[in-house]
Amino acid sequence: MDITSIRCITLVVAILSITSCLAEQVKICPTNQHQLDWSGGGAYPKILSHNDKVYLISDVSGIWNAGYAEAEWQQTNSGLANLSVSNIVFSTSQPLIGYATTKSGISKTIDGGETWQDLNNLPDNVNFKRWETFNNIAIDESIPTEFIFGDRKGNIYRYESEHAQLLITTPSEEVISSLIVSDKGTIVAGTSTSRYIFRQLDDQWQLTKQHPSTTLDLTVAGLNDQQSLFATSNNQVLISVDDGVHWESLNLEAHISDTSVAHRLAVKSNSLGEFSLIVAWYEDWKSGILVSHDSGKTWQNSLKEIDYSNTNPTRSWNHNDISKIMSVNFDYKDENILYFTTYWGIWRSIDAGETWTENFKTGASNTVGSGIAITENGDVVTASMDVGLIRYPTNGQPTSLLPIATDQYFDNDMAGHFWNVIVQSKKIIATSSAWQSEANQIVISEDSGVTWQRVSQGLPSYYSTDWPIWSKGYARALIADKNDPNKFYLGIDGHGLYISTNGGYEWQRSLTKPPSKRIYNALDQDKLNNILYWGTASNGVYSTNNDGETWVHTGLKKKYIYDLVVSQDGAVYAGSANSEQDGHGAAVFKKQNPESEWELVKDFNVVGAVDAMVVDPLNPERIVVSLTNWIHKNEGELHISNDAGINWQKINADVGIGIADLVFSTCSQQLFVAGYSQGISQIDISDYSAIQDLNVNINNFYKLQDSWAWSYYEDEQARSVWKSDAAISWKVTVENTKDIAINFESINKPGERKLPDNYPGFIIEVIVNGESKAQLTVPASDTEWQQSSILIPIDTTGEKIIQLKWLNNISSPATDTNWGLRKISMSQ
Structure with missing residues (x-):
């Protein structure tokens, strides 16, 4: 019972007003909104102004766009299979056609970026990476459905008639960072060591010139009906007015050091009859911008006046330096509006580069989250890769808790990846792996994040590289003992279990190591039984009831478990992933109590993992899980069960590639999630209330179609023997026009004539009042009962006839299909 509940009981006993009690309850169930939009963690490889919109891409979150009058970025990832984007380009002749390069290939849009579709027939294993392949597509404006592109192996292709044709390969087979095609058909390609000129001679592409200089960006621009080619070259910017035969320096080297590299370039003709140019340079992680409005005759340092956003907690400490610039660009119609992006920042100038403002639009959250917690008063605290710990108060701006920033950047012993965070009143304890550290560490604050202490006593002095989940073993799994607030358990991937009994300040490894030390987030405690x-x-779930003196293998042998939670009543839920030995992908297994066996309660039938799970602290039967595949595929999902895993609903929310961690709000009507790619978000789950059982007597069939085929057998409720088109149906009454969920378990009992190994499963059709509503392929195991669920769209209330019809039958002298059903239920 929490403090507020005690206050309410006291007020009632004192016969005070009910209104007073309700007022107290409001304090722990705040309805105020949190300002969750901020950037950092992922990178912004490019910003582009085009066709009355501004486009922004991310290497973890996909694509955003915003109109000129809009204050917020809008995510536009529909159809985009991969969210790690390195380049975006649009046609000028047909402005709705554009292309985006990703880690898995190239996607195309024909509606201005609102929807995307992967291109087919690309070279095998072609992929693109931020920074390396920044500007590597040149659209054929006469036929915008065709384009030329360079890849990471030095190959140059022409994509036409929905096929990629190899044109030529650079001699050194380097990554092609930039590529342009002149109006005369000359291809210029830039790499980290050279600039190559290719021309088509006698129907063959040939290398006609190689310039040995670092050429990371190229562009073309026209003035007075003449096209000019531009290139960055070491610490210079070059121009060619004769189709790449000769190149002339624009005197940039006088403004940056010999050891700096000019790496980003944008050019636009202006109203003065000159070229305006933006050039970005870098040296190590320091970067800057130079602007010219007279074709490169004079240059100005464009970062003298910088307005750092005070809404971004990862920027509040910075006063002078700009980190490595990722892209520069002009507004497509206003020569006085300029843009640039850094790894973590988005900037705009509206006065031709005299002054710059960061985060000129909101909503492009680019955080790679890892952990999330909620305080007693409803504040949200998150742990993220790269950007540390952030507090999101109700009705207030987010603030950076750690690392503590200074004018000299920040403490290298703190800056880096933070994995998990626990909040106990004013105490905050988190796990981290600093960029400069040689091992995992614990950080602790006793004053809500004002001061911090680094802890390493008793922890391993090195990262394990002995078959960890990632390249090295991180300390992701951290929980507080549910019976002793001063006791903590820490799971370090590759090292094992560590225990602190004095609030996290000293640690000791458990007496014996768990039989498998390969752990992600799957660590939790059964409070009732102290297990x-x-x-x-790698190998399922182990347990200990004596702090690791002895271990018991509880089951799920050879299954990969990435998260695990224990409810208040002792039920254990484990989220699994694909493994070489396991046919299940993302699935949930349940162990009702210490004595019971594990059972599969939900197989989502997708490749990937259930790797974030949470049980509602106010309702032990309410559980939410996240599905992900970790490879930037835009296929993450959230699912909720209100009846301890029997029935599941998909939560309608865009979660990118998936969720790293999630927590219920203090009143359990909101879900706060830390995404692997799309920052921190708040999801209203009040509509996903407990599922209403339709109270259908499933053994009282309304109708048996071919009664010989359907029969009772052993512990089954129905069995279909051999025949296709057999069906069973029930009468149900639907209220409030909600969809119906039909849930059941099935098995094949063929006797000695088993199903072939490649059999996809039984196919059933669901028919409502004579109208086909859905089909489902049901797993056809010969050995295990398989759980299935199908959601049926219902558009009116009232009495319905729900029919399950078996469509297929491969019975033969060699094979039987005797399909058994049990645990049939209907709910809405």
């Missing part, structure tokens, strides 16, 4: 469960990404 610690250890889920491994």
